[in-house]
Amino acid sequence: MSSNGKFIVIEGLEGAGKSTAIATVKQYLESRGHQVVCTREPGxxxxxxxxxTLVKQADLQEKVAPETELLLMYASRVQLLTNVIRPALAAGNWVLADRHDLSSRAYQGGGRQLGDSLLDTLRTAVLGDTRPDLTLYLDIDPAQGLARAASRGELDRIEQEQLSFFQRTRAKYLEIAAKEPNIVVIDAGQPLIQVQQALRQALQAAGV
Incomplete structure (x- = not known):
C-alpha cells in the first residue's frame, strides 16, 4: 500500500457486473481529480x-491441476504488481483493479478447496505488504451470475465449472468479507442504478 495513490479493487463472480462497476468508480474518482490507472487480473x-489466455483456455488437452491454476494466477499477479500497480501508486496515481488477490482466495482457496494456509503463504511470499485500500465485492447468486455470463457468449474454462464451484467461491468471498473491514459487500442482484448508488456511497463512506 502506498502513502500516495490509493488501490481500489472490484471483485465478484461471473456476471456480477464488474465492468459496469469499474466504469462507475472510475468516473467517480476522476470527478474528484484523481489520475486513475485501470488493471485487470489475470493480465x-x-x-x-x-x-x-493460458489459464482461461477452454480447449486445453490436459486437466489443469488446482495448484497449477493457482500458481499461474500468482505469476500473472506478480508481473502486474511489479510492473504496473506499485509504480502507479508510487507516482501518486490511483489504481482501479478488476480483481486482485481476493479472487485467488475465493476461487482457488474456496472454489478449488485449496484452503487458507497455502493461499496465506503465497500472499506473504510474493505480494509483500501491498494490499488494497478498499475492495468492493459485488455479491450475486451464482446461478443468476452464470446466466448473465452465458448470455454474453462462449464461456471460458473457469466459467464452465459446476454451480457448486461458484457456490463455494461465493461462500469464501462472504466469509473473508465478514472478517476484513476494508471489504464492502455490494448487492449486485439489485437494479443497476441502485448498484451504482451503493458503489458511490461505499466510496464516500471510505473517505474517497
Missing part, C-alpha cells in the same frame, strides 16, 4: 496477458 502486462 495487465504482456506476459500476464499470455498467462491469462
Amino acid at each position: 495487465g502486462t504482456p506476459l500476464a496477458e499470455q498467462l491469462r
Whole structure:
C-alpha cells in the first residue's frame, strides 16, 4: 500500500457486473481529480496477458491441476504488481483493479478447496505488504451470475465449472468479507442504478 495513490479493487463472480462497476468508480474518482490507472487480473502486462489466455483456455488437452491454476494466477499477479500497480501508486496515481488477490482466495482457496494456509503463504511470499485500500465485492447468486455470463457468449474454462464451484467461491468471498473491514459487500442482484448508488456511497463512506 502506498502513502500516495490509493488501490481500489472490484471483485465478484461471473456476471456480477464488474465492468459496469469499474466504469462507475472510475468516473467517480476522476470527478474528484484523481489520475486513475485501470488493471485487470489475470493480465495487465504482456506476459500476464499470455498467462491469462493460458489459464482461461477452454480447449486445453490436459486437466489443469488446482495448484497449477493457482500458481499461474500468482505469476500473472506478480508481473502486474511489479510492473504496473506499485509504480502507479508510487507516482501518486490511483489504481482501479478488476480483481486482485481476493479472487485467488475465493476461487482457488474456496472454489478449488485449496484452503487458507497455502493461499496465506503465497500472499506473504510474493505480494509483500501491498494490499488494497478498499475492495468492493459485488455479491450475486451464482446461478443468476452464470446466466448473465452465458448470455454474453462462449464461456471460458473457469466459467464452465459446476454451480457448486461458484457456490463455494461465493461462500469464501462472504466469509473473508465478514472478517476484513476494508471489504464492502455490494448487492449486485439489485437494479443497476441502485448498484451504482451503493458503489458511490461505499466510496464516500471510505473517505474517497
